[in-house]
Amino acid sequence: MPGFQGTSHLDLTVSDVEASADWYARVLGLRRLKRAECADRIMIVLRHEATGLIIGLNQHADSHAGAFDERRPGLDHVGLTVADRAELDSWERHLTEHGVDHSPVTDAASGAGTALVFRDPDNIQLEFWWSRPA
Structure with a gap:
């Protein structure tokens, strides 16, 4: 079986990419790497220096209303x-x-x-x- 070595990155959909980026930086100490304006979304990439974990925050142009709910299929x-x-x-x-x-x-x-x-x-x-x- 082919292998893999760990987690490369984690991308999350958020409702306000700037507010979320500020929160992840302030609360978890992530450092902002870049902001990308794409045709269908805005993405901010952050990095946790000690672990190397990359977190991408995505605000989609066609986001669905409502807060995250781990009881729906997908991420828990x-x-x-x-x-x-x-x-x-x-x-x-x-x-x-x-x-x-x-x-x-x-x-x-x-x-x-x-x-x-x-x-x-x-x-x-x-x-x-x-x-x-x-």
Whole structure:
């Protein structure tokens, strides 16, 4: 079977590309790389320096109204790995300082790890996740 080596990038559809780009930069520390005006959409590309993760934010000319809903087929949520359990507490304080609604740091019922859940301006669910060592 052919292989792959990891995640290259993640593209998300947003309702206001500038507001979302500002939010991802302010809350998650992503750096803006470029803005592209295409015939059918505006795209802003951001990069997380420490991990190299690229996130593309797309505002389509013919976007459908309504907030993101993970109960519809498609994306459920985006999980971002943290190095250790204490990092979740740091993120919880950071999100609070930036006025971002979030869950408490919560151990998964399966015992596999611990999560901190929050949402971006378009209601896309994001999660910081620490995997408990096996």
